[in-house]
Each structure stands twice: as structure tokens, then as C-alpha cells.
Amino acid sequence: MFERLSVMLMKEFLELKRDRWAMFRLIVPLIIQMLVFGYAATFTVHHVATSILDLDQSQASRSLISHFVATSRFNVVDVTQNRDDITRDIDQSTATIAIVIHAGFGRTLGNGQSAPLQVIVDGTNSNTALIALGYLSQIVAQFSEDQSSRAANFRADTAVPEIGISLQARPWFNEGLDDRWFFIPGVIGTLTLLQVVSLTAFAIVREREVGTLEQIMVSPIRPVEFILGKTVPFFLIGLGDIALVSAFGIFWFHISFIGNPWIMLLGASLFLLAALGIGLLLSTFSRTQQQAFALNFFFVNPLFILSGFAFPIAAMPKLLQWFTVINPLRYFLVVIRAVFLKGVGFEVLWPDLAAMALLALVMLTVSVLRFRKSLD
Amino acid sequence: MSADAPAILAQALTKKFQSFTAVDHLDLSIAKGEIVGFIGPNGAGKSTTIRMLCGLLRPSEGSAQVAGFDVSSEAEAVREHIGYMSQKFSLYGDLTVRENLRFFGGIYRVARREIDERMKFAISMAGLEGREDRLVRTLAGGWKQRLALGCAILHRPPILFLDEPTSGVEPEARRRFWDLIHEFAADGVTILVSTHYMDEAEYCNRIALIDRGKLIAIGTPSELRAHQLGGELFEVGCAPLGAAMKALSDAPGVVDAAIFGDRLHVVLGAGGLDAADLPGFLGEHGIEVDQVRSVPPSLEDVFVQLVSGSPEERMIP
Numbered sequence: 230m231f232e233r234l235s236v237m238l239m240k241e242f243l244e245l246k247r248d249r250w251a252m253f254r255l256i257v258p259l260i261i262q263m264l265v266f267g268y269a270a271t272f273t274v275h276h277v278a279t280s281i282l283d284l285d286q287s288q289a290s291r292s293l294i295s296h297f298v299a300t301s302r303f304n305v306v307d308v309t310q311n312r313d314d315i316t317r318d319i320d321q322s323t324a325t326i327a328i329v330i331h332a333g334f335g336r337t338l339g340n341g342q343s344a345p346l347q348v349i350v351d352g353t354n355s356n357t358a359l360i361a362l363g364y365l366s367q368i369v370a371q372f373s374e375d376q377s378s379r380a381a382n383f384r385a386d387t388a389v390p391e392i393g394i395s396l397q398a399r400p401w402f403n404e405g406l407d408d409r410w411f412f413i414p415g416v417i418g419t420l421t422l423l424q425v426v427s428l429t430a431f432a433i434v435r436e437r438e439v440g441t442l443e444q445i446m447v448s449p450i451r452p453v454e455f456i457l458g459k460t461v462p463f464f465l466i467g468l469g470d471i472a473l474v475s476a477f478g479i480f481w482f483h484i485s486f487i488g489n490p491w492i493m494l495l496g497a498s499l500f501l502l503a504a505l506g507i508g509l510l511l512s513t514f515s516r517t518q519q520q521a522f523a524l525n526f527f528f529v530n531p532l533f534i535l536s537g538f539a540f541p542i543a544a545m546p547k548l549l550q551w552f553t554v555i556n557p558l559r560y561f562l563v564v565i566r567a568v569f570l571k572g573v574g575f576e577v578l579w580p581d582l583a584a585m586a587l588l589a590l591v592m593l594t595v596s597v598l599r600f601r602k603s604l605d
Numbered sequence: 606m607s608a609d610a611p612a613i614l615a616q617a618l619t620k621k622f623q624s625f626t627a628v629d630h631l632d633l634s635i636a637k638g639e640i641v642g643f644i645g646p647n648g649a650g651k652s653t654t655i656r657m658l659c660g661l662l663r664p665s666e667g668s669a670q671v672a673g674f675d676v677s678s679e680a681e682a683v684r685e686h687i688g689y690m691s692q693k694f695s696l697y698g699d700l701t702v703r704e705n706l707r708f709f710g711g712i713y714r715v716a717r718r719e720i721d722e723r724m725k726f727a728i729s730m731a732g733l734e735g736r737e738d739r740l741v742r743t744l745a746g747g748w749k750q751r752l753a754l755g756c757a758i759l760h761r762p763p764i765l766f767l768d769e770p771t772s773g774v775e776p777e778a779r780r781r782f783w784d785l786i787h788e789f790a791a792d793g794v795t796i797l798v799s800t801h802y803m804d805e806a807e808y809c810n811r812i813a814l815i816d817r818g819k820l821i822a823i824g825t826p827s828e829l830r831a832h833q834l835g836g837e838l839f840e841v842g843c844a845p846l847g848a849a850m851k852a853l854s855d856a857p858g859v860v861d862a863a864i865f866g867d868r869l870h871v872v873l874g875a876g877g878l879d880a881a882d883l884p885g886f887l888g889e890h891g892i893e894v895d896q897v898r899s900v901p902p903s904l905e906d907v908f909v910q911l912v913s914g915s916p917e918e919r920m921i922p
Contacts, residue, residue, distance in 0.1 A: 236711030240697065240704070247699040247740070440695035444756075447659050447689040448712045449681055 233450050237458020245462065255466060256473065259420055263474050266416040267482050270539075271408040277361045280307040280324035282315045287335025289376070293346075296372050297328070302364045315349065325351045326361055338376055402570045410485070413478040414565045415538045420474060421497075422504050422532060422558050425467040427525050429508025433459055434521040452600045456593075460505045467501040468494075478569075488568030492575060496564035499585035503557035506592025507532075513599040532556050537563075560584045610673060612637045612764050612795035613658060617667035620653050620818075627653040629818035630667060635797060635811075637763075640790045642809030643799035644908065650818040651799040652692055655766045658797070659689050672764055688757035692768040694749055698742030702733050702752060705741055706759065713760035720759075727755030730785060747778025754785065758794075765789065767798040771805065783808045803905040812904065816912045829907045836860040836874035838906055842896040843869060843887055852890040861910045870906055 245251050279297060283290050297303045306324055307314060318324035329347035337344040348365060350358045403410040436442040445455060475493075478484045511528065515521035534540065535549055536558035542550055553559045560581040567573050575582070613635040620628040628650040635641050643651045656662040658671055660680030669676045672686035696705045706724045715723055728734055731751035733744075741749065750770060757765065767786070771779040783805065790796055790810075798809070806812050807826050814822045814829075822829060843849045846864050853862040853869070858877015863870050873879060878886055884894040 232711055232714055236708050239711075240700065240708050243704060244697065244699050440691055440693035441697060443661065443691050443693075444689070444695040444709075445712065446661060447684060447687070447691075448709070449684045449714075450712050 233454045234458055234461075237455065238461060241458060241462045255424070255470075259424065259470060259474060260477065262420055263413075263416060263477050266420075267409060267413055267478070270412045270416070272356065272360060273408055274357055274360045274364070275301055276304040277302060277326055277357070277364070278306045278322075278324045279303045280309065280315050280318040280327045281305060282309055282312060282327065282329045284310060284332045285330045285334040286310070289335030289338050290330045292375075293330065293334075293369075293372050296368050300364075300368060302361075302368075319349060319351055322351065325357065326365065328365075409482055410570060411566070412539075413482050413484045414569045415536075415562050417471060417474045417478060418500070418558055418561045418565050419533055419536070419538055421467055421470045421501070422561075423529055424470055425463055425501060425504040426508040426511070426529055428466065429460060429463050429505050430511040430515065430521045430525055431518060432463070433509070433512040434515045434518050437516065438518060453597050456509065456597055456600060460509065463505060463508070464498075464501050467504065468497060471497045471501075484569060486569050487572035489572075489574055492578065493565070493568045496561060496568065496578070496582060496585070499582060499589055500557055500561040500564075502589035503585050503592060506589055506596060507557075509596035510592055510599070513596055532558050535559070554584075555588065557585050557588050560588075609636075611635055611670075612639070613669070613671050613797060615654070615658070615667070615669040618654065618657060618664055618669050619666035620650075620657055620662060621665040626818050628657065631815070631818070631820050633813060633820065633823070635795060637795050638790055638793045640786060640796045640798065640808070640810045642806045642812045643797060643815060644803070644806050644812055644904070645799075645801070645815035646912075647801060649815045651815055652768050653818075654815070655689075655768050655797065655799060659687060659766055660684060686763055688760070688762035688765045690753050690757050690765075690767045690770050692772065694753060696741050696749070696753055696756060699740060701738045701740055702728065702744075703737045705752065705756060709756040710759045715760050723759050723761075727752075727759060730758075731755045732781075746774045747781070750774050750778065750782060751785070754782070758789070763794060765794055765796045765798075767796065769799050769801065771800060771802065779805070803903065803908065806904045814908055814911060821911045822907070826904055829904060830902050834860075834872055834902050834907060834910055836872040837880075838900055838902045839871045839873060839880050839883070840865075840896075840898055840900045841869040841871055841883060841887075841894060842867075843892050843894040845892065848890065849887055849892045852887065852892065856886060863906075863909045865905070870900075870909075872906075872910060 281294055281297065283294065294305070294308060298305050303326070307318055309315065315324075315327045315329065319327055327349040329349065331345065331347065334344045334346070346369065348362070350362060352358045433442070436445070475486070479486050507528070511521060511524045515524055531552070535542070535545070535553045535556055537553070538558070542553050542559065545553070563581045564578050564585075567578055611634045613633065615631055615633040617630045617632060618628060619626065619630050631650075631654060633641075633654075643654070645651055653662060657664050658669055658676060660676050660683050663677060671683045674682040674686070676683055697708070700708065703724065706727055707720070710720045710723065728737060731748060731754070733748060733752060733755075736744070736748070741752065744752065754767070754770065757767075771782055774782065779802075786796055786798065787808070800806070809826070811823060811825055812829060813820055841849070846867070846869055849869055850862045850864055853859050853871055856878055858874055858879070860872040860874045861870075862872075871883070880897050880899065883897050887894050
């Protein structure tokens with residue numbers, strides 16, 4: 230067993246060593262994708278193009294406008310008194326948001342009454358629209374607080390103490406509510422899954438295509454020896470991937486890592502075994518690299534979308550939620566986010582670790598059984 | 606396995622791929638130490654038969670024993686006793702000569718104390734001394750072929766299956782390869798080798814002719830030449846060849862007529878045309894004849910004559 234396994238491993242590492250581009254292929258795309266994800270994958274919205282229709286022209290309306298000008302969240306592109314300009318700005322996407330200050334806005338406020346403020350949003354990108362509306366209500370709330378305190382100052386003698394509830398939000402684990410803290414650990418799992426599944430699937434199919442698999446099948450090697458020989462290198466490469474990309478997240482993007490590295494290693498190992506299982510399973514269904522490519526394309530994207538990487542699993546239809554149960558990435562994302570940000574350990578994460586172990590066991594067993602030493 | 610039991614025995618061996626029958630009830634018995642040549646056109650079922658005998662494909666019907674083990678139920682035991690060279694070159698191109706040998710030696714678990722000596726033997730057999738550290742993909746065809754043979758015999762298998770081992774190899778290297786095969790046979794190794802080169806058939810102890818999945822004849826080269834033709838063979842130089850073949854196909858006493866290069870080979874049986882009548886007969890059909898001479902039949906003649914089918918399909922590469 231060990232003799233055959235050791236010559237298999239020696240062969241794999243020699244081939245990897247001879248392949249001059251291998252290191253480049255394995256590392257550079259990972260780092261580039263990590264950078265792209267790290268900078269681009271964010272729900273934070275900055276500089277929302279905003280048009281303002283000021284039909285009031287009062288001190289209050291100008292003060293409100295200055296609130297919008299002062300923040301980097303909004304970029305006031307147009308202040309106008311012509312209603313048609315607003316329609317044009319939204320139609321031509323010059324502005325995403327239009328704020329309409331009706332005539333009498335300042336007077337109504339001066340009377341101590343609440344005044345309506347109209348907001349028109351380009352809902353084409355529902356996500357951006359929602360987030361921008363959130364910022365907008367914060368700014369308006371700030372404005373109205375400023376207004377009422379000023380009014381209170383004027384009538385200091387007659388002031389009635391205002392009663393209100395002020396919300397003191399204190400986010401745990403990610404106090405700055407930085408999206409990157411949420412995304413980067415997810416990116417680590419996702420990139421590793423993509424790389425390990427496709428490497429494994431292609432490696433075996435390639436031997437089949439080149440003809441070397443036939444030469445090996447005709448030998449007395451056992452399927453498990455062959456499969457171990459093919460997968461151990463990818464397991465090690467996968468661990469290297471996770472270490473590299475994690476280090477990048479921690480040192481480049483300054484994501485906190487407060488958990489136990491051993492739990493991370495355990496989670497990563499189980500996850501990699503499951504990913505290898507997926508790759509092997511795909512390879513047993515493919516005769517050619519083209520088929521492997523098609524299968525890879527068909528399976529890996531749903532694994533990514535149905536993992537909770539970006540879209541919450543709880544919001545998915547029941548049927549798709551069931552599918553996520555057999556998705557190892559789903560569990561690994563829980564583990565990796567928890568280890569990075571929350572610092573919780575085995576006592577909390579054991580169900581996810583157990584799920585990955587079970588998935589790995591099932592997929593590896595099925596692929597060893599399916600890998601018969603036969604060409605038909 | 607007793608001494609006189611066949612090394613390879615196939616009984617009604619059949620392989621069907623969906624509706625296509627690649628190998629059709631093939632019977633074959635090969636004694637220990639024999640070199641048997643598997644001859645037939647591309648797609649005749651040679652590779653499929655060899656793959657079934659190696660346990661790479663499951664027979665649809667029938668059975669086969671190799672080294673006394675059943676290929677379906679005891680495939681692993683069969684694998685311990687055979688060496689196999691597939692039609693496609695299948696060593697690792699990015700590994701050196703020595704690394705490939707060590708890999709296959711390890712896969713076959715050649716004993717540690719033996720491996721160096723076996724590798725040395727394989728390297729000298731393949732004539733690769735001084736090239737031990739060359740990457741295999743940089744070797745010329747003949748060397749690759751001999752190295753593949755070297756990898757297949759490291760574990761001293763008593764039975765060798767060679768599937769078109771010489772295709773795409775230059776004639777000099779082909780001859781050298783056959784010398785090696787004879788050396789192995791002299792040591793008692795049983796060899797089943799497929800080829801579509803007719804000239805190579807002459808190097809075999811026995812020849813199995815296979816066409817469209819069926820075994821159509823088996824025997825020593827001289828047996829096949831003597832008995833299978835069904836008449837006397839004449840070479841006819843004439844033009845145009847196509848018209849001549851057509852005319853002769855239906856003529857009385859003509860067993861067979863086929864184009865061989867720029868000439869016609871005609872087999873004449875008893876009670877019909879004889880050689881002297883040919884110029885006159887063909888002249889009536891407007892065909893000019895330069896020469897008619899008796900020639901000893903080659904295996905190619907035998908094969909062409911045995912293969913039934915339309916004349917266009919009788920061309921053998």
C-alpha cells in the first residue's frame with residue numbers, strides 16, 4: 230500500500246515540479262481574485278449621484294442641501310428649480326436619487342410642525358436604492374435633530390423636555406460594520422473550493438485522455454491507492470491555498486483573526502476532503518476534459534451561490550435551502566467566519582464540522598466505489 | 606497453471622457496445638511461449654479483444670482465462686501476471702526514463718533488491734543507456750516504444766499483450782522491436798501482439814486473422830498460405846485495373862481478384878479460366894495485359910481472400 234502510494238506521490242510531485250507554470254497557475258489567480266473580491270465585493274455605497282429640486286428656496290432648504298453636500302455618501306450633481314430637470318436626471322441615470330423640497334418646507338418647520346420631503350429613487354438596482362435610502366433617512370434624521378435643538382435654543386425659557394428613545398447600536402464581532410470583514414473569510418472558502426474541485430476533476434480526466442490511466446488500470450494497483458496518490462497533493466495544495474489567502478486577508482485587508490488556528494485547520498481539512506470528493510465524483514462522470522469542464526461549470530456556481538457567501542440561506546426558497554445541506558462550502562463559511570471574527574470554538578462549531586466530515590466520507594467513498602478499474 | 610494448459614484461452618468471447626458488436630464469439634487458445642499475431646484492419650476488434658483479456662473491458666458474453674485466471678471474476682490476479690502496452694503511448698512525458706521505470710516498478714511492487722537490476726535490464730534492452738535522465742517526451746518514437754515495453758516487463762510477466770506496438774515507428778526500429786519480442790518468447794513469455802502491418806505477421810508463430818469482430822482464420826504463416834487461398838495465385842499487370850477486377854470477379858474459375866499496388870492478384874481455381882486464357886479474356890473487355898505470372902501467395906493475399914465484402918473494402922493498408 231505505502232510503496233504504491235509513495236511512488237504515486239513522487240510521480241505527482243515530479244510532474245508538478247516539471248510544470249514550470251504550475252506555481253504561477255496555482256497562486257497568481259488566487260491572489261488576483263482575492264484582491265478583486267476584497268476591493269469590489271462590498272455593499273457599501275458611496276457618492277450616490279443626487280439631484281435636488283428646491284421649490285422652497287428657504288434657509289431651511291439650503292441647510293438641508295448642505296447636509297447632503299457635506300457627506301461623501303451623496304454627490305449632489307444638480308440643484309434645480311425645474312421639475313423637468315429631475316425627470317431628465319433620473320431617466321439619463323445622471324442621478325440615482327432625486328430629492329424634492331416642496332414650497333413651504335421651511336415655513337412649516339418654523340411653525341414647529343413636521344414637513345414632508347419627497348424622495349424619488351431609481352430602483353433599477355434595488356440593492357443600491359435600498360442602501361441609499363437608508364443613508365438618506367439617517368441624514369434627514371440628523372437634520373431634523375439639528376432643527377429641533379435650534380428651535381429649543383430659541384425658546385429656552387419655555388422648553389418642554391422632549392421624551393424620546395435613542396438607539397445605541399453596538400455591533401459585536403465587526404464593530405465598524407465593515408463589509409470586507411464579512412466577505413474576505415467567505416472569499417477564502419470560495420476560491421479554495423473552486424480551485425480544489427477543478428484541479429482534482431481535471432487531473433484524473435487528463436490521465437484518462439492521455440492514456441496513462443489505462444496503463445495504470447492494467448496494473449494491480451488498488452483504486453484507493455491510485456485515488457489517494459492523486460488527491461493527497463491537492464489536499465496539500467488546498468491547505469497552502471487557505472493559508473496563503475488567509476494571510477493575505479489578515480495582513481493586507483487587516484481582517485481580525487481571533488479564533489483558534491487549530492479549529493481553522495480542522496475545518497479546512499474536512500472542507501478540503503469534501504471538495505476533493507466533489508472533484509473526484511465529477512471526474513468519475515467525465516470521459517474527456519471537455520465534459521469535466523461542463524460538469525464543473527454546472528456544479529460549482531450553484532455551490533457558490535447556495536453557500537451563504539453573499540445571499541442569506543434563510544431567505545432562499547425551501548427547496549434550495551435543502552440543497553445547501555449537502556454543500557460543504559455552507560458549513561465551511563460558518564466555521565471560517567466564526568473562527569476569524571467571533572473566536573468561538575469546537576463547542577459551537579461541532580455540528581458544522583461533523584456535517585463536513587460526513588459529506589467528505591460519503592463523497593470519497595462513493596468515488597472510490599465508482600472508480601472501477603475498467604474502461605467501460 | 607499446469608505446463609500444457611493454454612496461457613490464454615478465450616471461449617465465445619463477445620463485446621457489444623450498445624447495438625454494435627465489436628468482438629463476436631471469438632475462440633482463441635494460445636500456448637505458453639507462443640507469439641501470436643493479431644491481424645486485421647482498423648476497427649476489426651483487435652484492441653477490444655486485448656482489452657478484455659487484460660481485464661480493462663468486461664466481456665458481454667463468453668469467457669476468457671489468462672494465466673489460468675478468469676478475466677471477469679479474477680481480474681486482479683490476471684493483472685499480476687500480464688504486461689500490457691496500449692496502442693496509445695502511455696508513459697509520463699514529463700518524467701525521465703529512470704523516473705518512469707521506477708514509477709511502474711513501484712506500482713507493480715518489484716522487490717527493492719531487484720529493481721535496480723530490472724531497470725538496468727530495461728534500459729539496456731531499450732538501448733537507452735546514456736539517456737536515463739532525458740524527459741520521455743523528448744525521445745524519438747522507437748525509443749519511446751521500447752521504453753514502454755521496458756515498463757511493461759519490469760515485473761517479469763509471463764504473458765505480454767502488445768496492442769499495435771509498432772504503429773508510427775520507423776522500419777529500423779520496428780525490426781529491432783521484433784527482435785526483442787523473440788528474445789522474450791525464447792525465455793518462455795507468451796505474447797499476443799496486434800498489428801496492421803502484414804509484413805510483421807511473418808514474424809509470429811501463429812497468426813489470428815480477425816475481421817469485423819470475428820476470427821476468420823488462425824494458423825502458422827505457411828499453413829495459412831498453403832490452405833486458405835483455394836487456388837493458384839497469379840499477378841496480372843494490366844490497365845485499367847478497376848475494370849479488369851470487375852470483369853474477372855464474375856468470370857468462371859476466378860476465386861478472387863483484388864488490386865495490389867499497381868497490379869492485380871487473381872486466384873484461379875479448377876474448372877474455368879486458366880492463366881493462359883487471361884490476356885484473351887481481358888482483351889475482350891478492352892483491357893490491355895502486359896504480363897501474367899505465378900507468384901507465391903503472401904499473407905496479405907490470404908487475408909484479402911478471406912475477408913468477405915465488396916472489392917472496395919478489400920484494400921488493406
